[in-house]
Each structure stands twice: as structure tokens, then as C-alpha cells.
Amino acid sequence: MSKAKLQAATMGGSADDTEASFYEALQNGDIDKLMACWSDEDEIVCVHPGGPRMLGAAAIRASFDAMFTNGRIRAWPERVHKLESMASSVHNLVERIEVLTSEGPREAFVIATNVYHKTAQGWRLVAHHASPGSVKEVQEVNVAQVLH
Numbered sequence: 801m802s803k804a805k806l807q808a809a810t811m812g813g814s815a816d817d818t819e820a821s822f823y824e825a826l827q828n829g830d831i832d833k834l835m836a837c838w839s840d841e842d843e844i845v846c847v848h849p850g851g852p853r854m855l856g857a858a859a860i861r862a863s864f865d866a867m868f869t870n871g872r873i874r875a876w877p878e879r880v881h882k883l884e885s886m887a888s889s890v891h892n893l894v895e896r897i898e899v900l901t902s903e904g905p906r907e908a909f910v911i912a913t914n915v916y917h918k919t920a921q922g923w924r925l926v927a928h929h930a931s932p933g934s935v936k937e938v939q940e941v942n943v944a945q946v947l948h
Contacts (some may be wrong), residue, residue, distance in 0.1 A: 815889035815916035829872035839924035
């Protein structure tokens, strides 16, 4: 087992721990640590804002490798909403991303959903779906619903 995979396997016992490692890997540009957060299943999926659906570890790794050629990704998860069960956890969140422009650093927002499954190796990411967001879209809408 690689050092990154071993570290991910022993990093903690929750989906929250895996999510923290995922965003830390993004912030540090560490592809091995990032991929250690993903499940070994063939059908894992990733969609970057405005991008195509990528299936499987090889496609996902290639996409993050390409992103890291421009440096690390300064992204922080915020406003996390969770739906948890015994073997899966769905996190919907806002990613606050620092983007360097000719005018200096600016903030951008992405709306993301991360899906984790509990595996024999611990909690692993099986899906990451991100869509472009804006400050206006980041505002949450809560509407009381009556279920009948």
C-alpha cells in the first residue's frame, strides 16, 4: 500500500475526515493524497464546473493532474449540509476558491456535492460533482415543506 493510501486509510473514521483530507490535498497540490481519498471502485465519478463527467480513477487523476500544473487549488468547504446513513454520507457545500487575477486575489464560489461510502478501507469519496456558483447563488433558500 502506498504511503498516501496508508495515510488516508488511517486518517480517521468519518466521512468528515476524508473530506478534510481531500480539501487539504487540493490546497497543497498533492495528487497522491487526493487520490487516496477516492474509493477503489471502478465507477467513481467526478464533474468539475462546466466540465464533462469523468468515470474511473485514471480519468479523475488526469483531470486533477492537469489542474495542479497551474499550482495548488486554494479551495475551502463552507456551509456543509450532510445527509448521513450507516454506509454513505452526502455532503452538499459551497467551495470558496481563491483565484489569482491580474488585479490580485479574488474569490469565486462553486456549489459541490461529495458522496462518501464506507468501505473496508474506511470512508472514501465515490462522487464529486461541482457546478459554477456566484455570490447570489451561494445564498441558501430554505422553504418549509409539509410532507403528507
